[in-house]
Amino acid sequence: MSDREQTGRGIGRLTGRAESVLRDTLLAQGAGVVGAVGRPAERLLWPVAERYNRRLGERFGEVTGLQLLLLVVAFGGLVTAPLWGQDYLRPLTLGAVWAVFAMGWDIQSGYTGYISFGHSALSGAAGYTTGLLVLHLNPELSLFVTVPLSILVTTALGLAIAVPSLRLRGPYFSLVTFVTVLLFYRLTKALSEWTNGLRGIRVDVFTYDLTLQYYMVVVPMLAVAATLTYVGRSDIGTVLIAIRENEDAVSAAGLDPTKFKLWSFVLSAVPMGIGGVLLAHVNAGVDPQTFVIVDNSIQMIAMAVIGGMSSILGPLGGAFLFVGLRDVFLVGLGEELRWLALWLLVLLVLVFARDGLFRLLWRALGALGGDRR
Template sequence: MSSATDRLSTVTGRLDQSLQPLADGFNRLVGDYVGELNGLQFALVFGSLAAVLTAPFWGTFGLVRAMTVAAIWAIFAMSWDIQSGYTGYISFGHSVLSGAAAYTTAMLVHNVDPELSMAITIPVSILAALVVGLLIALPSLRLSGPYFSLITFVAVLIFYRLIPSFSAYTGGETGIQSVEVFTYDPIARYYYMIVPMLVIAVVLTVIARSNIGLILVSIRENEAAVNAAGIDATKFKIFSFALSSIPMGIGGVLLVHFTGGVDPTTFIVVDRSIEMIAMAVLGGMSSILGPLGGAFFLIVLRDYILTDLAGLSSPARWTIFWGLVLAVLVFVREGLFRKLWHTLERYGGGQP
């Protein structure tokens, strides 16, 4: 066993050394903003990026479609993480934010003008997500303990119950199915989702690595100490929720233009929020790229491997989905991708 470990260390060490010049160049350019990489971590990040950017040219139709959906859920998972993963204030209501954006788009098209330009509907919908986020954050983030989580959970229930009450505008339980899709071309549709996801990943990573991210983590670790240092923790908690609301709104807009419609079951129910949490937990909370990896892993597993390749029924797929999340919670609490990252750090000897 020790001999095998030594051989692995030798191989990975040589690979790390061969890639280190490239990693050093990357570190000099942007290391201060997104974190420094060793050779092995550089290979993981840019190998994954190359695979994602070229997927339509080597993947099957089913795989590309699953990765298209995964890109949207990766936005949701990263958005949840910058708020809940970093501050420790767990939200069960983030589906309300994406749902607010999606419903705003659909209602503008359905009730105002079917020909309304996306140049109008998209920014208005993202603004709606931000407004809803602030309506939740302003009263709830002044509380501590489990009360914040309970308020976000209740927010989902309220939003869900309001939809049938205004069915003339929202379409009720069946929703609105008259939203224009971006495109039916699977390759173009893929890049419509992937490019915003990558931009959001970079922006949130930079913010998470900044002093703001440090304060958010400090709130999670010891909020009283943050306040004692003269920093208004509540202000930063509200900021993190508002920050989270913007990419959630973007993801909601992407999803409604991907599906061509909106309904409460697909967009609002608390299950959607819990799925975002599951992706962040599996990938590794408070890391941004961990939830991104978790989203791709779970969606591709559920929608492609277990569905197209294995042909399993929906109950079986969901059982495996949640069983895997449970196993990670028990055996790899830091998350699969954070575990992988730290392993590459150890074998390569670089800095995370």
């Protein structure tokens, strides 16, 4: 029974007043309408979930039948996307790239509560490393050279930001990350002999086959998701959340908060490096507007918030939702209105559902199977 509870908890922390009201009404209705369908379905699926829990529950958290169904459907949908969504391959590919960013942001900022406004500098570092290498060193350079180097540079930049600022408590870290982005943006202009300024640097696409390109992005994305979910559910994730909730308690437990904060930043910088390289190749180039500007950092944050911070898979879902709204569903509104609507949605989630939409869904599904525990 306790393990079941832990699952729900691992997925969901931080209960807000407004959110609990929303959840109560949601559950009340769920009991009536969804419950009629959900409960039998849950009974049907439970044996499968039980088998999953015995095998992998320890590592990735235990699930109920319906939760497992959601994961399977989402996974299946992603893997088979070229079959059903040829028209949407571009937004789906971008969604996958941004999912990597959102998850990368989450393992550091979402978990520890040390909010970074500078993650676009990290993805920018990766993109620009790749760009500068092919532009100035050798246009034919193999991906096996550019990719690891880009990730390495991103991690190094991450540590350069983190080491002076993460020793300190409070908002210093956020400040340094914020300033870093502004500085990076300026540098791309100041060093335009190297970076081509606002025009940016052209990078070859992986392939012109959109289906193949989609898989070249989705596979790394799923690997990042699995790794970070594992880390987030492990003791490391627990310590990172404890840092957010009560850093003194972490010290008192004999754990070095600074060490764990730095580690979370490394865990975050590596996916940011991966995502940055992917974006450079998907976009066929790297430039300050699509990589570096602070708005991009805030988009990553928005995706994590919408999905549900400190759950890894929530930000993944949030990224697809955000990109879907941004590039498909809200395009008709026009440039500014579309963004205004998106930011308003993020604000509404922050105020009324601060645990995130996907976490709400996850809990609602869990609650339907809840009577068994």
